[in-house]
Amino acid sequence: MMKYTSQQYAQLLWTLLSEQPKNRTKIIRDFVLFLHTKKADSLWSEILNIFQQIKDQEKNILKITIHSAHPINEIDQLTKKITAKIDQPNTISNIVDPQLIGGQIIYLNNWKIDYCIKSILRPKSPDLPENFPDNYRTILHEIEKIS
Numbered sequence: 001m002m003k004y005t006s007q008q009y010a011q012l013l014w015t016l017l018s019e020q021p022k023n024r025t026k027i028i029r030d031f032v033l034f035l036h037t038k039k040a041d042s043l044w045s046e047i048l049n050i051f052q053q054i055k056d057q058e059k060n061i062l063k064i065t066i067h068s069a070h071p072i073n074e075i076d077q078l079t080k081k082i083t084a085k086i087d088q089p090n091t092i093s094n095i096v097d098p099q100l101i102g103g104q105i106i107y108l109n110n111w112k113i114d115y116c117i118k119s120i121l122r123p124k125s126p127d128l129p130e131n132f133p134d135n136y137r138t139i140l141h142e143i144e145k146i147s
Contacts, residue, residue, distance in 0.1 A: 010050035062090040
């Protein structure tokens with residue numbers, strides 16, 4: 001019996017829902033039953049996460065995640081500023097990580113920018129790569145203002 005990955009299941013669900021949006025409820029119900037028959041119920045959470053990533057990518061939504069030692073109180077203001085500066089829908093979330101002494105680790109879709117104290121104290125890290133998107137540079141500039 002062939003096993004499928006969470007990525008494959010998520011892609012299947014995305015394709016089915018994209019092709020037949022009016023049958024959404026039936027497709028989801030049938031998909032859940034299908035997972036159960038494949039004994040893949042335990043993958044449901046991971047499938048949903050991957051499904052959300054596929055959806056965001058298809059809709060060109062920029063996902064910004066900021067890991068910081070303390071909560072960022074100005075997250076709503078930051079969202080408004082970034083939305084005003086870049087012409088791209090985005091979501092911003094803040095994850096408090098008590099392991100960080102200070103600074104931040106920022107994820108912009110698949111990019112990771114490490115501004116935590118531990119990273120800064122290491123020998124000089126390389127600058128941002130040349131192919132780093134300009135709108136991501138703009139976002140980093142706005143995040144630096146609140147730090």
